[in-house]
Amino acid sequence: MSLSSHVEQLKKKHQDLSEQVEEAQRAPGTSDLEIADLKKQKLRVKEEIERLTESA
Incomplete structure (x- = not known):
């Protein structure tokens, strides 16, 4: 998995948690x-x- 796709998954998880x-x-x-x-x-x-985004 690339770094950008991992970050995108984390952003989606963050949004899901926000909704929860x-x-x-x-x-x-x-x-x-x-x-x-x-x-x-x-x-x-x-x-x-x-x-992850700072180290990229």
Whole structure:
């Protein structure tokens, strides 16, 4: 897998996580812990994207 396709996959994953966070925040039964976990995952993906694009 090329670096650019890997970065594109990570960007898609980041967008998917963003949508999941928004849905979770609107859902009344979602705990703050679940939302925080999704946000942490999203941040890790963002940091990985930045790390890969800086080294390219």
